[in-house]
Amino acid sequence: MLGQDAALQIETVASDPVLTRVRATGEWTFSGLKERRDELLRGLAELERQPAEGVAWDLTGISGLDDAGAVWLARAVRGAERVEVSPRHLEMLHQVGESLLVPEEKPRFDPLSPVASIGQAVALLAAHLRDATMLLGRLVHDAAGLLRRPSEIPLRELSAGVYRAGVTALPVTMLVGFLVGMVLTYLSALQLKRYGADLLVINIVGVGVLRELGPMLASIIAAGRSGSAMTAQLGVMRVTEEIEALAVMGVSVTARLVLPKVLSLAIALPLVTFCTDIAAIAGAMLVSKFTLGIAPAAFLEVLPRAVKVVNFWIGVEKSAAFGFVVAFVACHFGLRILPNTDSLAVGVTRSVVAAITCVIILNAIFAILLRNVG
Secondary structure, three states: OOOOEOEEEEEEOOOOOOOEEEEEEEEEOHHHHHHOHHHHHHHHHHHHOOOHHHEEEEEEEEEEEOHHHHHHHHHHOOOOOEEEOOHHHHHHHHHHHHHHOOOOOOOOOOOOHHHHHHHHHHHHHHHHHHHHHHHHHHHHHHHHHHHHOHHHOOHHHHHHHHHHHHHOOHHHHHHHHHHHHHHHHHHHHHHHHHHOOOOHHHHHHHHHHHHHHHHHHHHHHHHHHHHHHHHHHHHHHHHOOHHHHHHHOOOOHHHHHHHHHHHHHHHHHHHHHHHHHHHHHHHHHHHHHHHOOOOHHHHHHHHHHHOOHHHHHHHHHHHHHHHHHHHHHHHHHHHOOOOOHHHHHHHHHHHHHHHHHHHHHHHHHHHHHOOOOO
């Protein structure tokens, strides 16, 4: 043994040239292995190339052993038939060796796994629908109660929600609307110029923006911006147990937290949509001026005749419904968050995805129901 460091002595037995005797000495601990790590690895690698039954191990010279050394030795002597070890180290090596011999379970192919996955997805969807229905019922009940007691309406929360979801969202939504209006007009103009139907670009942009793109852009941005903030706020309150504290004090969570958010976004989103429509039409006028030579005054003169007013009101009503759905979905996922940070991150992500999906589905339903209007 050299000092206190771990060491291996490998020698061939004279009476049996096939048999190799290995004597381990020193401190087989983390600190002892660290000093002679490379040398020991080379020795163990040389022993791995020999058959396990042809190696005899003498571990009685080990003065100290910890988990690190036990793992090294258990891997080295695995399969060996001749192993001598002191009684005080025998139990540790036996336990480590058993843990290394545990076979890795390979996943078995289950032909019914797709069916089970579908069943789990349906069960999860049913649970969401059940909880959403319960939340909607509580909202209607609390709203009816507040109508009977107007003094208890949370006006501060409502006004703050309108400001956060409406006023602060105008810069980004108007910028997106302006750019989308420019792109839509430019692409439409490229096609219409071939047939000499330049003025039809006003019809396409007017109907497309006022009826479809304006509400959709505003609602999708609201889902990623305001909806995620609502989910995160309720989730943090769930993590810090503030929601449970409100329930203990007898305060209705839906009346104080959910209802103001739902109403504020349903009120703010039509206003945001209106400003987005104006920005998109401004972008369309700018591109029409330089691409088709249509003056802004002529554009504004033709727009009321090309696009019926009913398309504007359809867009406003759709945006109000989208605002309600986005806020409702955000609050639904926020109240389902478990009191841990991982659930908070997953809940916010799922909230945004579900809100955007619901908006798209609802927009398709509106398109089918109102196909003959306008």
